[in-house]
Amino acid sequence: MTVEANPTSLPNLPPGPLDASAGPPDATNGKVVIRLSQIAKNYQVGTETVHALRGVDLTIYKGEYVAIMGPSGSGKSTMMNVLGCLDTPSSGRFELNGIDVSDMDDNRLADIRNQEIGFVFQTFNLLARSTALHNVELPLIYAGVNAERRREVAIEAMGQVGLADRMLHKPNEMSGGQRQRVAVARALVNHPSIILADEPTGNLDSKTGEEIMGLFEVLYKKGNTLIVVTHEEDVARHARRLIRIRDGLIASDEIITHKTAVSA
DSSP states (O other), X not given: OOOOSSTTSOOOOOSSSXXXXXXXXXXXXXXXXXXXXXXXXXXXXXXXXXXXXXXXXXXXXXXXXXXXEOOTTSSXXXXXXXXXXXXXXXXXXXEXXXXXXXXXXXXXXXXXXXXXXXEEETTOOOOTTSOHHHHXXXXXXXXXXXXXXXXXXXXXHHHHTTOTTOTTOOGGGSOHHHHHHHHHHHHHTTOOSEEEEESTTTTSOHHHHHHHHHHHHHHHHTTOOEEEEOSOHHHHTTSSEEEEEETTEEEEEEEXXXXXXXXX
C-alpha cells in the first residue's frame, strides 16, 4: 500500500495490542513489492573498482518475511542500502511497488523512503532529547500530516508495540528493548510497503532480542512485508525465506520450513 504525503492517507492500524494469534498472510498472492533486475553497484576506491553487487536478480512479494545474510564484504550492506533507497545502483532496474526508483534523484528518493519504507536500525536512531511519542511522529511530520492527526496515529502505534505507558519518556529513560520498540512503532506509522530492519537485535541481550523477533513475527502475521538484514543465523531463522549473499551475488535462496517458535 502506497501512502501519499498528505493527511488523508494514513495507516489503518487495528485497535488494541498486536495479536500473534492471526495466521500469516498468503505470500504467494502474486503482488510484487520489490523486483531487482541485474542490479550492479560499483565503488571506486583509489584506482581500484570494487564490484559490491554483480547483477543481482530478486523478487519479493507482499507479505513475505525475508532474511538476508552474508559475511563481511559479501555485498549484504550494499544490498540493504539499495533496497532501502539509501543508495542507487550503478546499473540494472529496481522497481518498488511497480515504480522504477533506479535513477531517482536524492529528493525523490527521500520521498520514497518516507512513504514506502519503514526502517529499524541496530542503533535505534532516536532523537535523544525528544520523547518516544515525538520520535514516532517524525515520519508523519515529514509527510505533512497535521499535528492533531499525527499525534493520534503515533499514540496508536505506540500502543501497538506495547508502550502506551512510555510515550512521554525520553530514550535515555528506556531500556534497549523499549527503544527498539519505539523504532518499530516509528517504522509503522506511515504504513510502509516494506519494513527494513538492519541487525535489529545487534545491541540487545539475547532475551530482549527474542522479544523483538517475537514482535516481528506478529507484524508478519498482520500482513506486513519484512526484510531483516543480519549476520546472526538464529535471527535469520525467524524469517520464512533466507537469502545468502556472497561475492556480490545471491548464493542461495531458501524457504524456511522449520521456524523457531517465538512469542510477542
